[in-house]
Amino acid sequence: MLFKKNQMIRDMIETTSRISQGDLTTKLNIESTSNIGELAGNINEMLMKVRELIGQVSTANEKTLNFAKELEVNAEYIYDSSQEVANAITDIAAESTQQNEALLNVRDYTTEMKKGIEDILQQAKESQKISNNMVDTVKSSSLVFEKVVEILQNNSNWSIDLSKKMQTLKEEVEKIQRITSFVTEISNNTNLLALNASIEAARAGESGKGFAVVANEVRKLAEQTAEFASDIEKIVDSISNNIIEISTEIIKETEKAQSDIELAHNSKNQLKKVIDSTETTSLSIDNIRALAEKEAKLVEEVNEAIEKISIATEKSAAFSQEAAASTEEQTASVQIIFESIKKMGLMAKEVQDIVEGFVKKYVMDDKTKEAINMAKKVLLDISTKENIFDIDEATSLAFLRNKIKENDFFELLTIIDAKGLPRAMAIKGTDEWLKNNVAHRPYFQQAIGGKEYVSDPYISLHSNTYCISLSLPIKTAAGQIVGIVLGDLTLG
Structure with missing residues (x-):
């Protein structure tokens, strides 16, 4: 004892x-x-x-x-x-x-x-x-x-009248003097206007060249008119002695006056164009x-x-x-x-x-290795079951529980879909089973990738005994992976 x-x-x-x-x-x-x-x-x-x-x-x-x-x-x-x-x-x-x-x-x-x-x-x-x-x-x-x-025009008419009334020229001397003074004033104004017109033509550029010529002619005419006025004054001074010469000069001046009238008409027309252009310019400025x-x-x-x-x-x-x-x-x-x-x-x-x-x-002896190989065969048999995901839950549970009875070394068997959700789970000694998503777990990730998974020994939370987890992919006849099968193998 x-x-x-x-x-x-x-x-x-x-x-x-x-x-x-x-x-x-x-x-x-x-x-x-x-x-x-x-x-x-x-x-x-x-x-x-x-x-x-x-x-x-x-x-x-x-x-x-x-x-x-x-x-x-x-x-x-x-x-x-x-x-x-x-x-x-x-x-x-x-x-x-x-x-x-x-x-x-x-x-x-x-x-x-x-x-x-x-x-x-x-x-x-x-x-x-x-x-x-x-x-x-x-x-x-x-x-x-x-x-x-x-x-x-009046000058021309007056010149003609003067030629006819030469005899009365002395009596009209004073009148001619007044007319001459007026012509001088007009010539000066005309010269000033012609100068202004030349300036405006220069501002107009190329388009004002023609008008510049006219303005220059007007200026010349004004200068000539001034000269003629001076001549007339001289003639008036000597009219008494040169009546015949004056008559001749008057005839000549009459002819020139007609030319001046025509030139003035042309200048007037040019001025009208200047007015039109100036009004257009004014509108553009507006x-x-x-x-x-x-x-x-x-x-x-x-x-x-x-x-x-x-x-x-x-x-x-x-x-x-x-x-x-x-x-x-x-x-x-x-x-x-x-x-x-x-x-x-x-x-x-x-x-x-x-x-x-x-x-x-924990030491993996030959007996343990043999149990692992047997467990792999069982999982392979489950993974190749035809249309396993089409079977209802009750039938799947009964199928997995029967596998545990036949193979007592299993503590847990479960089939999991491709999303990581358990479709059926049989645990030895209990009817309860977990439905948590396991997509993050190594046994799921490796098997869903087409590889066989064997874990290192660990302590089971269910039985508090040493276990090894095994998982294999579940494939269709065409070879498509649709989920995994997982088994926890009890080691002792």
Whole structure:
């Protein structure tokens, strides 16, 4: 009896020593009603609780690792996006500043334009005034020409009468003197008008050359008339002694007067054309003035719009700069979060390494390898069942439960669709089954990719025993992967 107790104690010491080294695959096989047997049972119960705890920690930590990886990817994406946004906002701020500077330059240009238009408007007003005066002057000149023609005609008539009334010439000397003075005055006025007409013709350019010739002839005529008036005065002084010569000269002057009348008529017609052209010019100046006033108003409106845009652009630039600063702060915060997530992932990995230290104690012997090969055959049989996803849930459950009965080494069998959702699940010892999405789990990702999956040994949350997960893809006759079949194999 004492030997048996000593043996049980040695077994307990050896087993607890292995447990203390992290080997949770063992247990105490002591059947006794003594205190030692009760202690062994308590140790086994504690071992199961430790397995359960490690299994829960392993599962939770696996989720934490996956979550940390997703967070790391998302945080990195957010960081990159924040950096891009910050750069974009900085560019926008710079462009807004440049745009505002460009608007200010445009405003300077439009201000200069407005000043130029105002100068044009003022010049148009002055030109309009000058044009109106020119029209009045030309019209007055036309009236003078009419008077000149009339006078020349009278002179011609008077010359004819003088030739007939030579005998009474002395009596008309005083009258001729008055006429001569009047002719002199007319010649001077005609000369002045011809000079003005020459100036206006020069302003008209090429189109005024013809009129310039006429104006020059008129000026010459005026000079000749002045000379003739001087001659007449001389003739009047010597009329008493030179009556015959005067008669002859009067006849000659009469012939010239007819020529002057014709020239005056031509000049009158040219003046009419000048009036028409001047009135057209005046109308064009009116149009220029109206357009200048309209442009000045438009430039004023443009300046007002530029002022409003400039104010808005300044606000936009200020806002962009504030947003850029805020985004830089946000980017720095994201970087801190990113680093924290990395640290969390590393800590989770450390926990996972600790947990894996317990399950690595399990040794895969030949018996275990044989069980794995048998399990693969069962899973292959399930995966090749025709139209397995078309079977109703109750039939699928019955099918999987029957497979577990036939193959007692299975703790769990389930078929999962391509989205990661279990379609049917049989668990040994319970009718309940989980319907959580498992698309993130390695056994799903590898099998749905067309590969066979065999996990490392782990502690089952259901039975608190060591298990291995096996999964295979489920394919259609055409070879399309439509889901997976998963089995948890109990190792002992």
